Amino acid sequence: MGTTVTPLHNWRNKKNKSGCYKIHLRVYIDGLRDYYEVKSPRKIPEADWADKSGMWVKNTNPFAYEVNQEIRRMIGVIEELERRLLQQGRKLTFFHLDKEFGFKGNREIFNDYFKNYMKKPPPTAVLTDVTWEKYSGFVYHLDQFNPAIRFDEIDWEMVARIRNFMVAQRNDKGNLLAPSTVKSYFDKFKVVLEHAAKKDGYLDIKLVESYFEEVKVIVPERKEGRHLEITELLLFKDVETDPRYPTQDRDRKIFMLQCYTGFYYTDMKKLLKTDVRLDFEYGYYILGERYKNGKANIIPLWKFPSAIDYMNEFKDNDHASPYFFRRDIFVHEQTYNKTLKALATAAGIVREVSNRVARHTNIQMWIRLGADKPVVKKMAGHSSESTTENYYRVQIAEVIEGTNRVDFKKIGF
Numbered sequence: 001m002g003t004t005v006t007p008l009h010n011w012r013n014k015k016n017k018s019g020c021y022k023i024h025l026r027v028y029i030d031g032l033r034d035y036y037e038v039k040s041p042r043k044i045p046e047a048d049w050a051d052k053s054g055m056w057v058k059n060t061n062p063f064a065y066e067v068n069q070e071i072r073r074m075i076g077v078i079e080e081l082e083r084r085l086l087q088q089g090r091k092l093t094f095f096h097l098d099k100e101f102g103f104k105g106n107r108e109i110f111n112d113y114f115k116n117y118m119k120k121p122p123p124t125a126v127l128t129d130v131t132w133e134k135y136s137g138f139v140y141h142l143d144q145f146n147p148a149i150r151f152d153e154i155d156w157e158m159v160a161r162i163r164n165f166m167v168a169q170r171n172d173k174g175n176l177l178a179p180s181t182v183k184s185y186f187d188k189f190k191v192v193l194e195h196a197a198k199k200d201g202y203l204d205i206k207l208v209e210s211y212f213e214e215v216k217v218i219v220p221e222r223k224e225g226r227h228l229e230i231t232e233l234l235l236f237k238d239v240e241t242d243p244r245y246p247t248q249d250r251d252r253k254i255f256m257l258q259c260y261t262g263f264y265y266t267d268m269k270k271l272l273k274t275d276v277r278l279d280f281e282y283g284y285y286i287l288g289e290r291y292k293n294g295k296a297n298i299i300p301l302w303k304f305p306s307a308i309d310y311m312n313e314f315k316d317n318d319h320a321s322p323y324f325f326r327r328d329i330f331v332h333e334q335t336y337n338k339t340l341k342a343l344a345t346a347a348g349i350v351r352e353v354s355n356r357v358a359r360h361t362n363i364q365m366w367i368r369l370g371a372d373k374p375v376v377k378k379m380a381g382h383s384s385e386s387t388t389e390n391y392y393r394v395q396i397a398e399v400i401e402g403t404n405r406v407d408f409k410k411i412g413f
Contacts, residue, residue: 003092004028005078007056007071009049011035019046023056023067025074027097034094036101038074040067074101084201110149110196114139117192122199131188138185141166151202154193156211162189163215183217227360230368232349233259237306239347250329251339253310258358259365260304261286262297262380265333265355271324276301276311284308290381297381 005028010021020043024035041063048061056071057064081100082092099120105112118135121127127135142149145165149158166182190212197203228236237256241248258268267290275288283302290297301307316326330336337354344353351357359380366376377385 002030003078003082005075007038007051007075008035009044009051009056010046018043020044021046023049023071025071025078027078027094029092029094032094034097036074036097038067038070040070077101088199088201106148108150108152110151110154110193111139111142111147113151113196113202114142114192117195122195125191134184135188135192137181138166138188141169141185142189144169151196154203154211155207156214159189159211160215163217167217179217179219183219186217226352226357227364228259228349228351228353228357230365232347232351233361233365235347235349236343236353239343241343242346245339247331248339248343250314251336252343253313254329254336255340255343255353255358257307257310258355259361260301260307261299262359262362264359265330265336268325269323269330272322273316273324274322276324284311295381297379299379 006026008024008026011024011026022043023038023040025038027034027036044057044061044063044067048058048064050056050058054072055068057067061067077100078092078097081096085092085096099116102120103112103116104119105115107113114135118127118132118139142162145162163182163186166177166185167179169177169182171177171181193203193211194205194208197205197208233256236252239252241252254265254268257263258265261267263271271286272288275286276284277287278284279302282300284307285301286297286299288297289295301311311324314325314329316323321327333355340353340355344351363376363380366379371379377387380387
């Protein structure tokens with residue numbers, strides 16, 4: 001049945017006092033129809049509508065040229081879109097038209113394409129608050145590099161130049177962006193450019209894939225030993241706080257909760273009351289999504305007797321609040337880390353103690369005490385097996401198991 005496009009004036013056929021009406025394109029696709037408004041400086045009087053191909057609005061109307069050009073442009077967009085999709089063995093649908101006519105900016109400019117992707121992502125893409133920040137971060141730096149990159153300018157050299165520009169950018173504190181941050185931005189660049197090639201036919205998808213095979217962002221391997229040993233964590237748990245600084249005891253308990261849950265400080269703030277559940281046999285656990293990546297995670301709180309006591313102490317009993325913890329227990333992260341450093345010194349811990357150390361400590365604690373790797377991944381809310389695998393590269397449990405049969409005492413050591 002195919003596609004047919006017809007410009008219509010007053011398609012609803014409802015009269016008004018002014019006698020002026022909007023123009024729409026009626027589009028039929030395989031027997032189904034929809035209407036798309038043609039932008040016009042003003043509504044067109046009935047007397048000025050000629051309904052002739054190429055000259056739909058009579059020259060007697062002062063906006064005839066503009067409106068006729070817009071009708072031609074929109075029909076051309078539909079024809080070009082259908083052609084691109086046919087080349088990919090796909091059919092034109094109203095979903096494609098809705099996305100196309102909602103486009104703001106120049107379709108030939110990748111910057112504009114990227115912003116429209118963010119505004120109306122494809123159904124398969126889920127933009128959480130965190131991923132939105134990554135997309136926003138990338139397009140911000142892209143506009144600094146060049147606010148109008150044409151699709152026909154993009155090749156492996158352009159991709160490399162964009163990568164090199166981002167590597168040289170600095171954050172609000174004047175420091176170079178961390179390699180992991182650059183990579184997270186660059187990954188969003190890859191996602192959108194591959195979508196533009198594969199789904200919308202702007203570029204050859206095989207060429208685009210080859211660009212990112214040649215141009216990569218290297219992230220140094222995670223530094224080992226950033227966690228606290230269980231012996232050190234016990235010292236921190238039992239450290240005597242300074243009565244002159246009552247916030248020390250609060251922050252000590254919050255840090256211990258982080259070590260029990262594997263949460264970052266931000267995750268603690270975002271924890272919802274609906275995330276905390278009670279199993280009839282074992283007790284409390286958390287079932288929710290990590291703020292960082294939106295991945296589901298599950299945490300058996302019943303394994304930590306102190307956890308529920310601390311959580312109840314800081315619970316927000318205001319039924320109007322969706323958050324589990326009161327807002328007044330949280331401070332600026334820098335202030336929080338400063339308190340943790342003072343507590344670590346008081347406990348005789350020489351290693352760094354900070355918000356981020358808590359998560360590493362949690363995961364290494366589960367590994368040391370024999371938790372299965374797939375379960376560790378679920379509890380940590382990791383998005384990939386490789387992230388969990390990083391924690392298993394160097395860990396004491398493997399050394400203990402692998403040296404059980406070795407006894408140096410027998411040879412006099």
